[in-house]
Amino acid sequence: MKISGKCHCGEISYEAELDPNGLAICHCTDCQTLSGSAYRTIARTVVDGFKLLKGEPKIYVKIGDSGARRQQTFCGDCGSPVYATADEDGPRVYNIRVGTIDQRSELKPLRQVWFRSAQNWTQDLSDLDKIEKS
Numbered sequence: 001m002k003i004s005g006k007c008h009c010g011e012i013s014y015e016a017e018l019d020p021n022g023l024a025i026c027h028c029t030d031c032q033t034l035s036g037s038a039y040r041t042i043a044r045t046v047v048d049g050f051k052l053l054k055g056e057p058k059i060y061v062k063i064g065d066s067g068a069r070r071q072q073t074f075c076g077d078c079g080s081p082v083y084a085t086a087d088e089d090g091p092r093v094y095n096i097r098v099g100t101i102d103q104r105s106e107l108k109p110l111r112q113v114w115f116r117s118a119q120n121w122t123q124d125l126s127d128l129d130k131i132e133k134s
């Protein structure tokens with residue numbers, strides 16, 4: 001699926017080709033901290049399926065428990081996380097942050113990963129009070 005996206009302030013925009021099997025929620029503790037939220041929703045691209053149209057994201061390199069280096073990118077102006085990818089040259093897959101995708105209403109996650117660190121309340125929001133606008 002072809003998608004387009006942008007950060008909140010619009011300094012960064014992109015287009016991408018998604019892997020239809022690559023939609024997931026990540027409950028890892030790094031995603032909780034880096035997203036500032038309870039979990040992160042990710043859309044994986046096909047190999048080299050990401051094209052920056054405008055702007056230059058800032059890069060923070062995260063080193064995982066395995067020693068793997070991952071680029072975490074975000075807009076230096078508004079702070080929106082944009083994507084993560086391997087910190088190396090060559091063909092790469094990009095994990096786009098679903099909240100920046102224009103077509104996000106059409107995307108539904110297929111799986112939850114790092115489930116062992118999931119916050120318990122995330123599994124059922126149906127009994128919370130529902131207010132149309134805050």
Ligand SMILES: [Zn+2]
Nearest residue numbers: 007009075078
């Ligand atoms: Zn921005």
Ligand SMILES: [Zn+2]
Nearest residue numbers: 026027028031
């Ligand atoms: Zn994660």
